[in-house]
Amino acid sequence: MLFRSTVEADLDRFLPLVTVDPASGMTPEKYRENLADRQYRPERTWIAEDGAGTVLALAVWWGGSDEERPAALDGLFVHPSLGTGEERTDLAARLLGAAHTAFAATGPNAPPEYHVFLPGDWHERPEAVAALTWRREAARRAGLPAELERLRYAWTPQDARPEPARLLAFEPEPDDGVFVGLFHRTLAGSLDSHSLKEAAELGAEAQARADVEFYRTFMRGERSWWRVARDADGEVVGFGLPSRNHAFPVIGYLGVLPEYRGRGYVGEILGEITRILLAEAAPEEIRADTDLGNVPMAAAFERAGYRNFARRLVFSAT
Template sequence: MIIRTLTDADADVDRVLPLLPAGRIGVWADADAFRARLATGEYRPEWTWLAEHEDGGEPCALATWWGGPDDPLPAALDVLNVRDAEDSGAPDDAPGPADPRAPEDRRDTEAGDDSRTVLAVRLLTAAHSAFAEAGLDSPPDYHVLLPGDWRERSEAVAALGWRREAARRAGLTASLERLRFEWTPETGVPRPSGRLRFRAEPDDEVFVDLFRRVLEGTLDAGSRSGAAALGAERQARKDVAFYRDEMPGDRAWWRIAETPRGRPVGLALPSRNTSVHVVGYLGVLPEHRGRGYADDLLAETTRFLAEEAGADVVRADTDLANTPMAAAFARLGYRNFARRLVLSAP
């Protein structure tokens, strides 16, 4: 078995397209999206790994990492797929008809191991080693898009199962489930309650201070773990740098929420990624929580993106455990259309 990157992009792309079926769990990009992101630099040949038999034939496994067009290293794993019965139209939980590995590769298999898992582990491990040599401190997270009711769908459970096990064996042992929300104009643009006023603020240090204060008691798992590891001040500066430098949204869109007397209540960062407009970040200061201000911040963010940034879709994620924020999205007309499982190194 040969594990390698796309060495000849023009020739290899057509060969890996069958491993990019539209709508498949574990596959963010279909064939058209794959080609488009190669063109923008979000996917790159050196971030796309495949497994193939030494005697040629179609690739039997594919892993594709994503990064921003200017990123020197990848940020997330988008695609992990292994050719088997699922790519010939059989259910995702059907047993693979043929072991895709060479005989010498099968000796590493424990009794009952899914051959897809073993091959995927080899693919991920090779890529992770290459990324580490290139300077990445830890392997990129694996983001798996799931239907909202995935636990009740046997095919979804099966499709996730071997991928999740492969990620675990490759070092991505921590998991976080997030709810995905979407707003569209048919819902109506939220109107301000009048309780708060919003203003732009060009000074990054003001936002650093607000980010730092919002971290106290936050229900966001990523922010909480980051602050525990780095300290609140460093995490706040990291957050500001991320939204300012790595998100395509305009820095001028950021808003501070204040009472009519000018007391800060929180911050709202309307933004966008490379595909759609997003609710970048919302935060209410600890002393103002419990008064429903998250609704005001979300309403202003949605209004701004719809009326001033020209958004026809606004998306947002929040942790499954962050029930107050999920409730705010529902009240403001956002639809919970999917879930995102983030598998990461601890």
């Protein structure tokens, strides 16, 4: 079996493997769209082919159009001739492992995460569980054993508009250092798994700087949208980062400082982010994610009229 990245001439050979199921919404048309704007690339698309040249498995990584390293595995497919048992899982795992080895030779050793988008009720749907199970096991064998489940939310202008803030006032803050400090301070007692994991690896200060850099350079929202929240006494109590990704305006990040939690501030910061995105991005839809275990944030989204429409599983090395 040969495992390799693709070239342009392979396109019509591997696209027939791209089929929609409950654990993958990728279509051939969507692949072509993302290929055209360089979010998918031949070198980020890997195949397994047998001695006769038949493509038996396909893995597609996504990344920013101006980024050299893939950010996340976006799709994993195996030819139906391999059935639904161990042979399918084994081939998928070996394909991922080969690609991970190649990626590590040109960048960080940790392989890119694998993001799987699932229906909100996937736990109760046997067909969704089946579509996920072999992919999850292949990812585990290929070095992505850690798993995080996130809730996906959406809000449209037809939904209830956020009420004016009563408790907080918001202002722009041009100094990135202020936001580094706020990210750092909000880590204490945070329920955000990603931030806590990265802080444990990098240190809290380095993680805070990395967060600011991420929203500054990788995300597509305007820096001028960022806000600091102050209470009636003029004290900084939190912050909000409206942003956008490659497809939607998003709730980038919001934080309440530990000593001010439990006072209803999270809802007002969320409302301010929503208002800014409405005014600045003219969205048809605003998207947001939060960890399944972050119950206060999920409750805030639901109070604000955001609808939990799906879930995201993130598989990672740690």
